[in-house]
Amino acid sequence: MREIVFDTETTGLDPFQGDRVVEIGCVELINHVPTGRTYHQYLNPERSMSEEVVAVHGLTEQFLSDKPKFSQIVDEFLAFIGSDSMLVAHNASFDMKFLNAELSWVGYPPLSCDRVIDTLILARKKFPGSRVNLNELCKRFHIDNSARTVHGALLDSELLADVYLELLGGREPGLILDKKIPVQTIENKSVQIASVQTLQREYREPRSFDVVQDELEQHIDFIKKIKNNLWGVE
Numbered sequence: 001m002r003e004i005v006f007d008t009e010t011t012g013l014d015p016f017q018g019d020r021v022v023e024i025g026c027v028e029l030i031n032h033v034p035t036g037r038t039y040h041q042y043l044n045p046e047r048s049m050s051e052e053v054v055a056v057h058g059l060t061e062q063f064l065s066d067k068p069k070f071s072q073i074v075d076e077f078l079a080f081i082g083s084d085s086m087l088v089a090h091n092a093s094f095d096m097k098f099l100n101a102e103l104s105w106v107g108y109p110p111l112s113c114d115r116v117i118d119t120l121i122l123a124r125k126k127f128p129g130s131r132v133n134l135n136e137l138c139k140r141f142h143i144d145n146s147a148r149t150v151h152g153a154l155l156d157s158e159l160l161a162d163v164y165l166e167l168l169g170g171r172e173p174g175l176i177l178d179k180k181i182p183v184q185t186i187e188n189k190s191v192q193i194a195s196v197q198t199l200q201r202e203y204r205e206p207r208s209f210d211v212v213q214d215e216l217e218q219h220i221d222f223i224k225k226i227k228n229n230l231w232g233v234e
Contacts, residue, residue: 001030001031001032001086002028002029002030002082002084002085002086003028003029003030003032003085003086003087003088003117004026004027004028004029004080004081004082004085004086004087004088005026005027005029005088005089005157005158005160005161005164006024006025006026006027006081006087006088006089006095006153006157007024007025007089007090007095007153007154007156007157007160008021008023008024008025008095008098008099008153009021009022009023009056009057009059009151009152009153010022010053010098011045011047011048011049011053012049012050012053015097015098015101015102016101018047019098020043020045020046020047020070020098020102021043021045021070021098021099021102022042022043022045022049022057022059022064023040023041023042023043023057023059023152023153023154024039024040024041024043024077024153025038025039025040025152025153025154025155025156025157025158026038026039026040026080026081026154026157027154027157027158027160027161028080029088029161029164032165032168034161038154038157038158039076039077039080039081040153040154041067041068041073041077042059042063042064042067043064043067043068043069043070043073044064044065044066044067044068044069045064046069048061049061055150056150056151057150057151057152058150058151058152070102070105070106071105071106074102074103074106074108078108081111084115085115086115086116086117087111087115087116087117088116088117088119088160088161088164089116089117089118089119089160090118090119090120090134090156090160090163091118091120092116092117092118092119092120093118096111096113096116099111117164119160119163119164119167120132122164122167123137123163123167126167127140129215129218130212130215134148134156134159134160134163135148137163137166137167138159138162138163140212141162141163141166143159143162143163143166145159
């Protein structure tokens with residue numbers, strides 16, 4: 001199974017108000033394992049940006065002025081994500097809205113929402129009532145995000161790939177404990193991998209996660225509202 005974890009950076013919040021994509025980052029997974037293959041591209045939005053937006057991703061108009069337009073990279077982008085790979089994003093509706101707008105402007109059909117997995121929805125189901133932005137999820141799963149001083153499409157995709165695997169149950173989703181994925185699984189997908197070494201994974205002991213204090217307090221407050229609760233909390 002091939003999945004593409006992706007992220008975009010933009011000039012604002014709404015493509016229908018003239019905002020554009022300025023960066024795309026993608027990370028390839030095969031059977032939930034990063035292969036080392038990525039796609040990364042900065043884009044010239046052909047418009048200005050506010051200082052507030054630049055502060056988010058650090059991409060200035062001057063930096064982007066000599067970068068290609070979306071129309072110039074659309075074919076290589078679509079070739080990388082493929083026609084049948086699942087797409088994984090955090091708050092996917094935002095990124096899909098922008099990508100499909102960009103595609104429509106250059107005369108291409110939209111990407112189907114049926115092939116999208118939204119990790120924001122997964123995280124909200126797994127941790128109801130908790131903060132589930134990318135930084136908070138990295139903190140929860142002890143994923144090093146110290147390099148994330150600003151938003152960046154490729155770095156965020158790499159972090160999200162780690163978060164996504166943890167949301168699925170850790171590095172061995174489905175209790176598959178094999179240390180290697182059979183090479184034929186990859187060959188059948190016709191995916192070119194630089195080295196089979198990237199597909200090796202080691203068994204890890206199950207990890208426990210510290211309880212966040214404010215979540216514990218919220219839980220206790222909730223139990224107190226239950227009359228004659230079984231836990232004797234009043």
